[in-house]
Amino acid sequence: MSAAVANQKRTVPGAAFDMPTVVTGDTSYPAGGYAFTPASFGFTRISRISSLRANNIASAVSTPVIEPNAAGDYSSFKLRLVVATTGVEVATGQDMSARSYLFTIEGH
Secondary structure: OOEEEEEOOOOOOOOOOEEEEEEOOOOOOOOEEEOOOOHHHHHOOOEEEEEEEEOOHHHHHHEEEEEEHHHOOEEEEEEEEOOOOOOOOOOOOOHHHHHHHHEEEEOO
């Protein structure tokens, strides 16, 4: 299983697109987090992720963290979920299907 991606309407701020995207977890959180590439969101290149927040009440118990390859390199990246009260990553195999997160992604 993997997280579901639901792209919203793109807006155009200059030469790049901004696109709000909702990512919903699955029934078994993968070790190390959910892996994504620009193609996961319909992009060929991601310039930045300008915002990331919980999209529903169930999601508020976990803090979403983006882990790029390197600073500013979003050729692939992971969305890791950290338990807000402990600072520890969510346990592998935990059901995250009720949790969703809203990204705003800029890219081409």
